[in-house]
Amino acid sequence: MSQKLYSPILCFILAINCTLLVKAQDKRTQYPSFLSNSYFNVNIGYIDYPFSSAQLEQGNQVESIEVPHTAVRVVLLGHQFNKYLSAQVSYMRPVKYVAYKSINGDKQDHHVWMHFGTLSAKGQLPLGKKLAVYGEAGLGIVTRKGFMINDKPVVKNASYGTVFLGGGLELHANRRWDFLLGTSYLPGSINENQPHTIYYSAGFRYNMRPLSEERVRQAQQEGYTFPHNMIQVGITTNTLGYNINNFTSKTIPIFWGGGIEIEKGVTLRYQRNIYHTGKVFALNVGTSASWFRSKLNKDEFYTLALSPIFQFNVLRTKPADLYVFYSVAGPSYISKLTIDGSKTGRHFTFQDFMGIGLFTGKSRHINAEVNINHYSNGNIFTENAGVKIPLTFTLGYAF
Incomplete structure (x- = not known):
């Protein structure tokens, strides 16, 4: 295992050095400069892509085609440079997938999964204090x-890049909240036999405007401990099974499971706090290197990841501070593309994890966490066998 960990640990150390070179945040109760005037959107609406028998390979027939029209688009991160120009990254998918019913008389439903990623520039033109019109253009996957x-x-896999276009109206409720009406368009592809996509939506946007000096000062005066840095070592084991993974992905769907189950692993992680409120919330960024072995075929692989970590302190006492945390869509590298006979896609993937933890000791230097983990590419590639990581027990030192 030591040889397999050698390369990722070197990369991990380099990542820590790069992170520590970033200018220290003297006022972590204020948004860091790269997040100030950033935002995220959540939109829900009507999607249409005219799937038909034309998408079938020659020699196949279909009895009927069901195209569900409800879809969600999330701007994972956007940044407003000025009142006229922004840039944003988004992810869009239908709530339910297209169903081809009864192929060649087999009386079964066969689903076609559709997912979209976009990187776009967005121009805004104010029409007054509260209303603006916008247009966006960029790359769509x-x-x-x-x-x-x-x-x-019967229906082939397809993945291609194309132009992404959109536009709509924005209503500015206040400094933090906007409401949106819009439409988006992605052309079809003759080569991939894919119809065009059009999406009509409504939603909201939360803007991370610079906080007032008074609010920053009040948060500083709360006096609660938020460590600047933390180094952790975690041990993954399936000794206790996958019940937590299954419960949070199936019974209460707040996380993801995965078809590839991991037997054991080791993780080394570094975290740095970049923002916190007075008492409850902290935003950390992390980098990690992990080694894993699968349950079925004992396939070994490693991962390297960057992670945004959202931490919520739920109980502060004299002996310890208890918190929950959630990390989503951390860009990652996975070394093996076929694990236990299932294809994970490409080397680029995403890491997600969630769990509970505590800080203890007089200066809150001692840390312990328990979490579950997941790797998948969010279906931005046609192959996406998710990796299910069972309970990981972590000890850390905060400073």
Whole structure:
């Protein structure tokens, strides 16, 4: 295992050095400069892509096609440079997938998965104090996962880059909240036999405007401990099974599972706090290197990841501070593309994890956490066998 960990540990150390070179945040109760005037959106609306029998491979027939139209688009991160120009990254998918019903009379439903990623520039033109019109243009990534019958493709997989266009209206409720109406368009592809996509939506946006000096000062005066840095070592084991993974992905769907189950692993992680409120919330950034071994075929692989970590302190007492945390869509590298016979996609993937932890000791230097983890590419590639990481027990030192 030591040889397999050698390369990722070197990369981990380099990542820590790069992080520590960043200018220290003297006022962590104020948004850091790269997040100030950033935002995120959540939109829900009507999606249309005219799937038909034209997407079937030659020699196949379909009885009917069901195209559900509800879809969600999330701007994962946007940044407003001035009142006229912004840039943003988004992810869009339908709530339910297209269903081809009864192929060649088999009386079964076969689903086509559609996912979209965009990187766009957005221009805003104020129409007054409260209203603005906007337009956006950029790159769209369209991913279609088709299906096979008897090991023969009926609707093929497809993935391609294309132009992304959009526009709409913004209503500015206050400094933090905006409400949106808009439409988006991605052209189809003749080569991939993919129809165009159009999306009509409504939603909201939360803006991270610079906080007032009074609010910054009040948060500083609360006097609660938020460590600047933390180094952790975690041990992953499936000794206690996958019940927590299954419960949080199926019974109460607040996390993800995965078809590839991990037997054991080791993780080394560094975290740095970049923002916190007076008592409850902290935003950390982390970098990690991990080694894992799968349950079925004992396949070994390693991962390297960057992570945004959202921490919520739920109980502060004299002996210890208890918190919960959640990390989503951390860009990652996975060394192996086929694990336990399942294809994970490409080397680029995302890391997600959630758990509980505590700080203890007089100066809150001692840390312990328990978490579950997940790797998948969010279906931005046609192959996406998710990796299910069972309980990981972590000890850390905060400073």
